[in-house]
Amino acid sequence: MRRRLLALICVTGSLASGCGLLPGGHDRHTVTVWLMKDSASKEFLARFTEDFERTHDDQRLDIRIQEWTGIVEKVRKALRSHAKDAPDVIEVGNTQVPQYVDDGRLADLTLESMRDWGKEHWLPGLAEPGKEGNKQYGVPWYAANRVVIYRKDLFERAGITEPPKTRDAWLGDTEKLNSGGDQGIYLAGQDWYTLSGFIWDEGGELAQEKDYEWRGTLDTPAALRGMAFYRRLQALGEGPVDSDEEHPPQAGVFAGGKVAQIVAVPGLAQAIVQQNPGLKGKLGFFPVPGRSAARPGTVFTGGSDLVVPQNTDDQFAATAVIGALTGAKWDTELARTMNYVPNKTTLAEAVDGEPGVAAMAAGAAHGRATPNTPQWAAVEADNPIKGYMTRVLGGADPATEARRASRKITEALATDLG
Template sequence: MRRRLLALLCVTGSLVSACGMLPGEHDRKTVTVWLMKDSASKEFLQRFTEDFEKTHDDLRLDIRIQEWTGIVEKVRKALEPGSGDGPDVIEVGNTQVPLYADGGRLADLTLESMRDWGKEKWLPGLAQPGKDGNKQYGVPWYAANRVVIYRKDLFEQAGIARPPRTRDEWLADTQKLDSGGDQGIYLAGQDWYTLSGFIWDEGGDLAREKDHEWRGTLDTPAALRGMDFYRRLQALGGGPVDADEEHPPQAGVFAAGKVAQIVAVPGLAQAIVRRNPDLRGKLGFFPVPGRTAARPGTVFTGGSDLVVPENTGDQFAATAVVGALTGAKWDTELARTMNYVPNKTTLAGAVADEEGVAAMAAGAAHGRATPHTPQWADVEADNPIKEYMTRVLQGADPATEARRASRKITESLTPDL
């Protein structure tokens, strides 16, 4: 439409200066894009830029790589009205979208996502955090989530012919593996992301909104069932009850050679093999099992969405970049290059030949994210879920501790209480 309008103006002579602005004859409009470090390889970005500028000959890309450290404040500053020559497109963590959308700082991309971008096929764990009511602010780009990394040789020695597909099978198999000096599973006591999946599978939540107020809900029967499963699974190994998966880093524990399983993103396998080359070829992956074999367990889905600041100088150009990056061609290319899950369930076949990524995609098809409120960051800042988990694993009454943790979550989500 833009090119047809300019051509018409030149032909009619209504605006002679427009003739000098035809694509290819004027200075291109620069679109500034902020992407996070290591989200995409340098080679991928070069290929994308060349292709985009070839097919959009009135636009030029200026891709600037950002560090995760300090990014929240940097993005907030860039989103301020009248902030100047800021970015036109920003990659943000999927759970960060509510934080940035608060106060109307992001452009509403609902029409574009409904019309052109296959919204109905987006991964729920990426799409839901990007939405506020009926408005879509964040467009899913790529996802990653936890799977089970396991020792194929130890499974074989225990007589386990295939990975478990249900929680009951998982417990039974892990119990077989938890013998002879080996840990059936290494699961740290404060791995609350993994716990979240068990709670969601039971129909519970970490927190829920009612009448525009958020409340912690760890004390519901469903959430308590999720915690009980976590307790039984965690007991089949030697994971510390008072620390999370990074203290000590579970890759190092697994690499020591006495652990049959961990719950982690598949990419951690590379770190494990670097530490212990003898494990090369012995590691496998399967989705976190669900309550039934009909579908894998629900998992926390991490990843990134793309957003457009409300203060962009050209929303048309910005959405063109978003549409290209998140479209099937380049989203599939990114997933294959970086071992991510593509942003749509219909694109999962693109990574089917990678065992770890395929296991991620199976879980991501119905993955979820943390509660959709800007205040959730305050919960994580002094996370009461971790303390709750430790207390229960140390033998405290789960219902009592769940009520205590739920009150703390509520206080963080409603600071005026």
Template sequence: MKRRLLALACVSATLLSGCGLVPGSEPERQTVTVWVMQHSASQEYLDRFTEEFEREHTQIDLDVRVQEWTGIGEKVQQALETADPGGPDVIEVGNTQVATYAEGDGLLDLTLESMRDWGRDEWLPGLAEPGRWGSQQYGIPWYAANRVVVYRKDLFREAGITAPPKTRDEWLTLTEKLDTGDDQGIYLAGQDWYTLAGFIWEEGGELATERNGVWRGTLDSPEALRGMDFYRRLQALGDGPVDADEEHPPQAGVFADGRVAQIVAVPGVVRAVLKQNPELEGKLGYFPVPGRTAGTPGAVFTGGSDLVVPANTDAREAAIEVVAALTGKRWNTELARTMNYVPNKTSLAGAVAEEEGIAAMAAGAAQGRATPGTPQWSAVEADNPIKEYMTKVLRGADPAREAERAAERITEALAFD
């Protein structure tokens, strides 16, 4: 409706002047409705951004609305399909969900805009790659979070370990030294498939690949099998259950209650650990998941959010200005500092260097990845064959045979439309 009214105004104004160019007329004031997810940004941050953005863009009003994650997928899809005058013009979405929304032509192609001066060459790959659908960029990276190794400094000292490992081989050797019987070298649940994904990517493998528009599972590749073998060797150096993931039981509680030297988790887990065991205050440290070579952290799954613009927006240019501001250096850096996130560009990692856990996360994020960029990946996670595969291998089943079976199930799930 807003588009129709604007078109009628253009026609009725004058054929000679053109819309918005009537002598003496003022540019039309626009309201940009922004959907951000609950807990993604503090209210104080959103208030400051709104105030300063509106001061710098006098013809734009912001209407920032906080959304809950529960049921957000259906709500976003409805907004993309309905030309509602009160609908969103900018939406925060999970980085792995961009393909789902882009598939139905519901998002504005931001490829040209992102090539202007947005620093796209420095975007974190784990946010930028899933923000693409085909060769177009629909999602603009906003913030990221990923796993690091959280460790007990006191247990490291007791074992005579003076520094975190620099390579995966060193990590195994160090963890074996920490695994004394009384202490667990590491607590790694048997179905922590996000951590496994990082090991597979580090070996050069993939969870699934696409060729000529057809996706197939690739857990049975030599590279993916090497990633699983590393996981098996590391997981054996602790008492993590082979038939459960990191939330069953929550690994924060296990880490807080026992003499566990390491866990693989986002740094924010430490808040829960210290709440359950305040005596660990000052005893915890962080380092990036090690890679195969010294000086380069290992690949990790990157979670986080991208910003998208619905194709049916009536405030295209104004919405793009909002995206540019939120993902630009100033406000993106402030968001990272405020919420303990990784900024959206590798060049901004220094902004969080003073926080040990966030600095470790930022170093790993430079090697970050995301799940395969197909809307059907959600079908894989709904009945996740990767978890079952991991448990069977950890219980002694033949890795190659089980990987082939899991890869076939992934292929079947990805073929579902």
């Protein structure tokens, strides 16, 4: 918020602080920014703060780092607050934005985003969750998504000279990799984020809104085709059908040395090499293949948006911070520093030098997020998609199980979150 600071009173508890009055008698005004832990390095934030305060000499930044645990309720409380230290800019997970929009306490940033923030090039997986109707509340900041991490040496041994670009070729190559005791792919049975991409590729949805009501749609023909492909791919490895990719952690499974491919964020490669240094230099990355070679497969896109609370008393200063953070200069520097995907498709070339991030960027151009409703959190709280996947992979009838899971999703989407 835009607050007057008396001389000799300093901003505390932040990564960057200002004190006193500017030369010439102008008051310094503080913009309080909440960012999430590990979203940006201290060095990046120090450079950004110095540059922003140099180019906005009447403003000072108070950047406060938040933990992800318990953040939803903390943000909701802040959005209702009128305390002097309430935030003016908040980083939120892209799929969390609909919850805050539903509370009715976010500033409408439509005009700013239409005017000069490059809205037409935003990644859809970040932009869509930040939007309700024709109004934009969340501004895309950075993204990350799954790619295929693979063993280059095992591909070479199987006679595969380049990564597959279509789903059919992916199945064929994975079958070739199933030799000599190796798994062509390790894919856990409840990896519902990966399944979502296959459903979207087929033209299906996890849920859809009609006449202001949301309903689960896993039982549509398109969604069932997505599940059918998942079942074919998953069967080419030994992934457990009754657990997700974290049980056991797939980085450890891959590090065991008998797996040719996993679907994961590229940053997991570092953990793999730490557990098995012998794999250093042997890992490669490619986008999840699509139905045709014309474009990569659709993937779930995670990441963060920036929002402004309605209760800020200086929206102009708050949007100045967002404009700087999400602009080409600092967004590409953040992407290079933290191995993220930049917020716009036009900035993808900035990460071409990092193979894993470049593979992410190719997929993010067609990325999606979970259904744009605040009630989706109730679905994930006791996720029926996971049980549906396990039962189908165990031999149950897909159509019957999809109808059952869709009913449960519909019931969860009718939940009153209060």
